[in-house]
Amino acid sequence: MTILKGRLLQECLSKLYYSSKNTESNRYPKKIFSGIQPTGAIHLGNYLGAISQWVKLQDQGEDVMISIADLHSMTLPHDPRQLSRNIQEIAATLLSCGINPEKTILFQQSKVPVHTQLSWCLGCICTMPRLAHLPQYKEKSKDLKDIPLGLFVYPVLQAADILAYKGTHVPVGEDQIQQIQLTQDLARMFNKRFGETFPIPHALVTGTEFAKLRSLRDPAKKMSKSDTDSKSRICLTDNITDIQRNIKKAVTDFTSEVTYEPDKRPGISNLINIHSFVANKSVDEICREAKNINTGEYKLIVSNALAEFLKPIQDKITHYLSDTVLLADVLEQGREKANDIATKNWNEVQCKLGLNMDVKLANRIKNI
Numbered sequence: 238m239t240i241l242k243g244r245l246l247q248e249c250l251s252k253l254y255y256s257s258k259n260t261e262s263n264r265y266p267k268k269i270f271s272g273i274q275p276t277g278a279i280h281l282g283n284y285l286g287a288i289s290q291w292v293k294l295q296d297q298g299e300d301v302m303i304s305i306a307d308l309h310s311m312t313l314p315h316d317p318r319q320l321s322r323n324i325q326e327i328a329a330t331l332l333s334c335g336i337n338p339e340k341t342i343l344f345q346q347s348k349v350p351v352h353t354q355l356s357w358c359l360g361c362i363c364t365m366p367r368l369a370h371l372p373q374y375k376e377k378s379k380d381l382k383d384i385p386l387g388l389f390v391y392p393v394l395q396a397a398d399i400l401a402y403k404g405t406h407v408p409v410g411e412d413q414i415q416q417i418q419l420t421q422d423l424a425r426m427f428n429k430r431f432g433e434t435f436p437i438p439h440a441l442v443t444g445t446e447f448a449k450l451r452s453l454r455d456p457a458k459k460m461s462k463s464d465t466d467s468k469s470r471i472c473l474t475d476n477i478t479d480i481q482r483n484i485k486k487a488v489t490d491f492t493s494e495v496t497y498e499p500d501k502r503p504g505i506s507n508l509i510n511i512h513s514f515v516a517n518k519s520v521d522e523i524c525r526e527a528k529n530i531n532t533g534e535y536k537l538i539v540s541n542a543l544a545e546f547l548k549p550i551q552d553k554i555t556h557y558l559s560d561t562v563l564l565a566d567v568l569e570q571g572r573e574k575a576n577d578i579a580t581k582n583w584n585e586v587q588c589k590l591g592l593n594m595d596v597k598l599a600n601r602i603k604n605i
């Protein structure tokens with residue numbers, strides 16, 4: 238995918254917090270695993286923080302698995318018809334962003350039963366205070382009167398997602414780091430109690446501002462699917478009118494110059510980051526070119542660059558959505574491959590946990 242081969246992306250990915258010399262993972266083959274919730278349209282934060290990493294790793298020949306985490310999308314009340322549409326849309330979008338099912342195993346989480354089976358087993362070694370500390374739980378539950386159990390335990394399911402395949406590296410945005418730490422803790426606890434079984438997976442986070450792309454309405458927050466204000470994000474499917482409106486309304490400050498100062502001027506700096514990615518230009522180059530214009534004029538340039546970048550992706554999304562048979566086929570092939578790997582690992586887990594009957598013992602008893 239030519240749009241992903243940019244110099245800036247190379248730069249950003251070369252800063253991944255990842256060392257291949259990691260001794261803990263050396264005894265396990267390198268396996269990249271990540272997931273995305275089919276909760277709403279994919280936005281630029283998902284793309285810059287996660288998906289572009291997945292495509293890059295896939296194209297480097299790594300062993301990559303990507304799960305459409307549909308069970309995670311049920312932790313808050315959901316509309317079944319919408320969820321079903323979202324699964325299709327997310328599959329179409331991932332393919333359009335460059336996920337190649339010939340190279341990457343792309344599948345739906347709920348179609349592989351081992352995720353929930355292993356989640357139960359990990360839940361039995363996880364403590365409630367450990368889960369209550371996780372920031373995403375605190376944030377999502379703070380305005381709820383009745384908190385669904387699923388919202389509380391979903392990080393255990395996420396750990397099961399990764400460990401079901403003995404994932405060693407997990408490319409994600411910054412917001413997922415604590416969840417990956419929980420996965421590490423659970424893998425260590427399991428290994429200690431039941432014998433060496435799982436690798437200790439490591440988060441792969443881009444060492445750049447793309448690891449936490451900011452909301453357009455409040456640069457102190459991350460761009461998020463769940464933000465009720467749709468003007469806070471740019472979705473990959475947004476048309477030019479949406480893009481221009483959202484970028485125009487993006488919160489900046491009272492200074493009219495275009496300068497890159499992420500700490501002092503997070504709003505305009507966020508736009509410069511987005512622009513630098515989509516136009517494949519350095520921040521310096523952008524600021525030089527924007528020297529004689531104000532932020533209002535600059536926002537129009539960013540909008541046009543974004544629309545141009547998104548157009549080929551959008552054309553592909555339209556194409557894939559018109560061929561739902563193909564989408565179903567891709568996911569079915571992914572399911573088969575994922576299921577084979579997970580079932581093999583689950584058999585090992587069952588032995589370790591004592592869930593399998595001791596056949597030799599049973600035969601001895603029979604012969605008495």
Ligand code: AMP
Pocket residue numbers: 272273274275282283284285286287288408409410411412413447448449450451459460461462
């Ligand atoms: P989600 O939308 O929560 O399913 O996230 C899917 C992936 O996108 C995860 O790896 C997230 O960490 C990543 N992600 C979500 N929002 C952002 C953001 N604003 N900046 C960077 N990465 C993000």
Ligand code: TRP
Pocket residue numbers: 270271272273274304306309394395398399407409413
């Ligand atoms: N919880 C992740 C999110 O909200 C999505 C996800 C589900 C995931 N399972 C995963 C990410 C396994 C990495 C690995 O974005």
